[in-house]
Amino acid sequence: MPIPPDSALPAPAPTRRTFLGYVIGGAGLLVAADLGLGASPASAAVVLPSVPQIPEAYDLNDFLTQCALPTSNLVAVRIDRRGDAHFALPRMEVGQGITTSTAMILAEELDLPLDRVHVTLAPARPELLFNQLTGGSNTTISTYTPIRVAAAVARQSLLEAAAIMLGAQVTSLTTKGGTILDALGSSVTYGQAAQKVDTSRTREVEVTLDESRERKVVGTPQRRIDALDAVTGRKTFAMDLKVKNALPTMVCRAPALNGKPVKVRNAAKVRAMPGVTHVGMVPTGVAVRARTFGQCIDAVRALDVQWSEGTVPGKKADDVTRELKAAELPLAVPALGATTVEGSFTFHFRSGSALEPNCAVADVRKDSARIWSGLKSPIDAQSKIAKLLGLPQSKVEVNVVTGGGSFGRKLFSDGAIEAAQVSKAFGVPVKLMWHRADEPRQGRVHPMATSRIRATVLGDTVATFEQRHTSVSCDFTHGLGERITAEVASLPSGLGNLGFSETVFLLTQELPYNFGVVTQLLNESNYDQSRFNTSSVRNIYSPDVRVANELIVDQLAARFRTDPVEFRRTFTKSGVVRRVLDRAAELGEWGRKLPKGVAQGIAIHKEYKGATAVVVELDCRPATVNRKVRDAVTGPRVLRATVVVDCGLAINPLGIEAQMMGGFSDGMAQVLTYSNHLVDGHFLEASWDNSAYTRQWNTPLEFRCEVMESESTEPGGIGEAGVAASAAAVACAYARATGTMPTEFPVNFRQPLHFTPKSFVPPVPASPTNGLTFVS
Amino acid sequence: MPKYSFQLNGEKVTVDVEKGVRLLWVLRDVLGVTGPKYGCGINVCKACTSHLNGKAFNPCAVPVEKIRPTDKVTTIEGLADTVPGDDLHPMQEAWLEHDVAQCGYCQPGQIMTAVALVKRVQREGRAITDADLDAIRNVCRCGTYTRIREAVRTGERLMRR
Numbered sequence: 046m047p048i049p050p051d052s053a054l055p056a057p058a059p060t061r062r063t064f065l066g067y068v069i070g071g072a073g074l075l076v077a078a079d080l081g082l083g084a085s086p087a088s089a090a091v092v093l094p095s096v097p098q099i100p101e102a103y104d105l106n107d108f109l110t111q112c113a114l115p116t117s118n119l120v121a122v123r124i125d126r127r128g129d130a131h132f133a134l135p136r137m138e139v140g141q142g143i144t145t146s147t148a149m150i151l152a153e154e155l156d157l158p159l160d161r162v163h164v165t166l167a168p169a170r171p172e173l174l175f176n177q178l179t180g181g182s183n184t185t186i187s188t189y190t191p192i193r194v195a196a197a198v199a200r201q202s203l204l205e206a207a208a209i210m211l212g213a214q215v216t217s218l219t220t221k222g223g224t225i226l227d228a229l230g231s232s233v234t235y236g237q238a239a240q241k242v243d244t245s246r247t248r249e250v251e252v253t254l255d256e257s258r259e260r261k262v263v264g265t266p267q268r269r270i271d272a273l274d275a276v277t278g279r280k281t282f283a284m285d286l287k288v289k290n291a292l293p294t295m296v297c298r299a300p301a302l303n304g305k306p307v308k309v310r311n312a313a314k315v316r317a318m319p320g321v322t323h324v325g326m327v328p329t330g331v332a333v334r335a336r337t338f339g340q341c342i343d344a345v346r347a348l349d350v351q352w353s354e355g356t357v358p359g360k361k362a363d364d365v366t367r368e369l370k371a372a373e374l375p376l377a378v379p380a381l382g383a384t385t386v387e388g389s390f391t392f393h394f395r396s397g398s399a400l401e402p403n404c405a406v407a408d409v410r411k412d413s414a415r416i417w418s419g420l421k422s423p424i425d426a427q428s429k430i431a432k433l434l435g436l437p438q439s440k441v442e443v444n445v446v447t448g449g450g451s452f453g454r455k456l457f458s459d460g461a462i463e464a465a466q467v468s469k470a471f472g473v474p475v476k477l478m479w480h481r482a483d484e485p486r487q488g489r490v491h492p493m494a495t496s497r498i499r500a501t502v503l504g505d506t507v508a509t510f511e512q513r514h515t516s517v518s519c520d521f522t523h524g525l526g527e528r529i530t531a532e533v534a535s536l537p538s539g540l541g542n543l544g545f546s547e548t549v550f551l552l553t554q555e556l557p558y559n560f561g562v563v564t565q566l567l568n569e570s571n572y573d574q575s576r577f578n579t580s581s582v583r584n585i586y587s588p589d590v591r592v593a594n595e596l597i598v599d600q601l602a603a604r605f606r607t608d609p610v611e612f613r614r615t616f617t618k619s620g621v622v623r624r625v626l627d628r629a630a631e632l633g634e635w636g637r638k639l640p641k642g643v644a645q646g647i648a649i650h651k652e653y654k655g656a657t658a659v660v661v662e663l664d665c666r667p668a669t670v671n672r673k674v675r676d677a678v679t680g681p682r683v684l685r686a687t688v689v690v691d692c693g694l695a696i697n698p699l700g701i702e703a704q705m706m707g708g709f710s711d712g713m714a715q716v717l718t719y720s721n722h723l724v725d726g727h728f729l730e731a732s733w734d735n736s737a738y739t740r741q742w743n744t745p746l747e748f749r750c751e752v753m754e755s756e757s758t759e760p761g762g763i764g765e766a767g768v769a770a771s772a773a774a775v776a777c778a779y780a781r782a783t784g785t786m787p788t789e790f791p792v793n794f795r796q797p798l799h800f801t802p803k804s805f806v807p808p809v810p811a812s813p814t815n816g817l818t819f820v821s
Numbered sequence: 822m823p824k825y826s827f828q829l830n831g832e833k834v835t836v837d838v839e840k841g842v843r844l845l846w847v848l849r850d851v852l853g854v855t856g857p858k859y860g861c862g863i864n865v866c867k868a869c870t871s872h873l874n875g876k877a878f879n880p881c882a883v884p885v886e887k888i889r890p891t892d893k894v895t896t897i898e899g900l901a902d903t904v905p906g907d908d909l910h911p912m913q914e915a916w917l918e919h920d921v922a923q924c925g926y927c928q929p930g931q932i933m934t935a936v937a938l939v940k941r942v943q944r945e946g947r948a949i950t951d952a953d954l955d956a957i958r959n960v961c962r963c964g965t966y967t968r969i970r971e972a973v974r975t976g977e978r979l980m981r982r
Contacts, residue, residue: 140922140963272917273917275916275925275928276897276922277913278855278857280925282926284849284855285855320842337838340839340842400860674956703968708964710961710964711964733860741954741958741969742956813863814884816864816879820876
């Protein structure tokens with residue numbers, strides 16, 4: 046299969062494309078389009094080329110988009126009597142801004158003001174098969190065209206109805222902000238026209254998407270459509286839902302990772318505690334239900350439980366490192382003295398938890414169940430819950446609630462499954478929530494990994510670049526979000542899951558440099574994805590892979606006695622990368638003079654149909670590194686961060702900048718401070734002050750993001766795009782500021798613990814009573 | 822069950838609840854006031870930050886019996902009513918201006934912290950510094966920290982009017 050040298054530079058797109066949509070028969074104006082529209086047709090099997098790499102021609106987003114092709118399922122836009130548009134997005138909003146960008150796409154195509162477009166989240170729709178997974182930053186890539194087509198059908202239908210009402214030709218009509226005007230200035234509103242559209246039967250409508258039309262909304266900076274709700278406390282998350290009789294419920298968990306309850310020794314005593322209504326064992330622990338969560342916490346602390354040993358008894362981080370080293374695939378090219386540049390890197394576990402802990406409301410009855418939760422794979426959740434309840438899938442209603450963050454975490458439905466189990470066991474509705482301490486200890490983590498790189502320099506070229514990435518098995522048993530692929534991924538041998546990991550690795554990892562023979566391979570250290578609770582946390586492989594890559598690239602640049610920016614510019618094989626690199630170097634004032642102990646770092650990344658480049662200035666001077674903040678990790682401080690991104694057609698630049706800012710916070714934390722310490726078969730962290738994620742005292746004093754005008758006419762992904770280059774730039778800056786290439790991440794991992802680990806029995810800390818002494 | 826009374830967002834409320842229950846759960850589970858969020862329950866993440874008599878505090882760490890009948894508790898839901906007029910609080914306006922929120926889960930707590938911080942530095946007769954912003958402990962897992970810093974400074978300016 047011929048592969049273009051640089052697929053990120055697209056062929057000129059046609060300016061007009063014709064699609065079919067539908068006006069749905071029945072009451073009111075409802076139009077629909079096939080969610081598979083716009084995906085490129087399936088090509089022949091993709092063979093593994095040595096050079097260039099797979100993602101250049103066919104990446105994870107093509108795979109996710111193409112999986113939706115044969116399903117022929119519809120997404121519908123409704124126009125109400127006021128002329129407002131309504132759309133239930135079959136994806137999950139977790140903060141990444143897809144409800145806002147989707148509303149913008151609809152507003153653009155419909156010619157409606159943004160505040161008259163109402164986007165909600167669709168419940169689990171099993172008929173969508175592969176097409177209801179929120180992941181891989183794929184939402185806008187896969188839904189852009191179908192949503193536009195549905196909107197265009199709606200607009201076309203309104204114009205046809207208005208033409209009859211106004212006695213005019215459709216072609217003589219224009220629209221403006223929800224009103225249709227004829228050449229004489231007469232007008233009808235969308236609301237009036239909507240009631241005159243012929244909906245006596247379902248019919249096909251042909252529409253044309255005109256790419257040459259000037260855009261009024263798409264591409265302009267827009268604030269989030271849920272911002273007012275967020276700042277007034279009205280935005281509703283799963284725990285804020287008022288479901289009748291769904292009382293607070295928590296689970297007492299084992300001291301060991303994945304330990305199971307064997308026996309409860311004092312259930313009657315705990316059941317008699319104030320507010321407590323139920324106590325009982327479930328597979329993951331001992332559940333308690335009470336009038337308030339405070340009383341649940343007290344009950345969890347009072348439980349006396351016999352536990353099984355966990356899934357990694359006695360293990361510590363160094364044991365896992367040894368296991369990973371033993372599983373590293375061999376490098377093909379031998380080390381050749383002075384011509385070889387190599388490095389071996391270790392990336393520790395880190396929690397994937399959002400600020401909103403795992404939570405769900407469940408009301409399980411004898412013959413049906415209703416679930417409410419923040420779910421990125423709602424069809425998979427529905428199928429798993431139906432199976433464990435022994436109900437047909439159609440009897441399990443799964444409602445998707447906006448999430449308080451996800452970062453890949455909510456691909457798994459752990460809270461919803463547990464809530465269903467507890468509701469069934471207790472025979473009453475429950476509002477289940479994990480304690481914060483449970484999150485880093487028993488929740489989903491980014492899999493620990495090593496990355497080994499060897500490059501060979503021959504004359505004035507880099508002749509080979511090999512990378513062997515080795516990871517603790519990453520759990521992909523959500524499959525593509527529905528049952529069939531989830532079942533394959535869950536095959537007992539673990540090989541089905543490995544197939545998913547390998548697929549995701551091969552479809553995402555791309556070294557955007559001309560370094561001769563390039564190989565990047567993944568192996569997993571053992572094929573048991575249930576040993577650690579992992580998930581493909583925000584940008585699963587790229588941050589680690591790219592940190593390792595870019596540190597070695599800096600070493601190569603040094604070997605060539607070339608400036609890091611100049612070296613990257615010379616060797617990159619992508620025009621898109623070169624553009625963001627040059628702009629970041631310019632904006633970030635690459636090469637400017639800085640005090641000793643402060644250094645710049647630069648890194649690039651190409652993924653999600655676009656590219657990012659990041660320049661940071663990192664302060665590693667002792668006075669900064671050793672500054673004290675109570676119960677906190679300080680360390681090196683980024684003084685200035687500059688992110689430049691080309692993410693294809695930018696729907697909402699303000700939202701893209703927000704995602705780059707968040708991606709930077711994430712990438713920086715992974716390199717400098719954020720990890721889980723595995724000691725004696727369990728993780729020590731149990732609080733936000735233990736897990737040193739980015740806080741205000743770590744935040745860059747200056748942050749700047751520029752969204753470049755793209756040559757691509759299609760949108761790319763943004764939710765994860767900022768993480769990898771940010772992590773790599775910080776790592777490179779650290780190496781240059783300290784004169785030592787870091788090889789273990791986060792760089793503070795070997796420092797003495799900054800906290801005293803909280804108790805494992807009881808598994809959650811007592812709620813403090815001294816809050817009034819901190820009033821300020 | 823004992824009864825406890827206090828002023829909540831300008832109105833007197835009385836709750837029937839066992840002694841010792843932390844105020845966060847009285848607000849959320851008993852009174853249905855869900856603006857203050859749970860993020861840790863141990864006064865670390867600050868997602869539940871609200872005001873007690875105009876100053877920031879964390880109801881996850883205060884047993885209900887420590888609140889007196891005359892105490893004024895303000896949650897994000899009542900913040901706008903602490904300033905004249907029908908509009909939002911200036912800090913909420915600043916938050917909108919900078920489009921700070923991503924998932925939004927921490928933002929009620931962030932805004933309540935920011936308002937109390939501005940009032941504190943105003944009492945001290947000075948302006949907010951980088952050191953003040955560095956000392957904000959509220960966690961934002963989405964990483965909106967830079968926009969929070971910008972919004973606090975804008976809010977400080979708007980609150981002077």
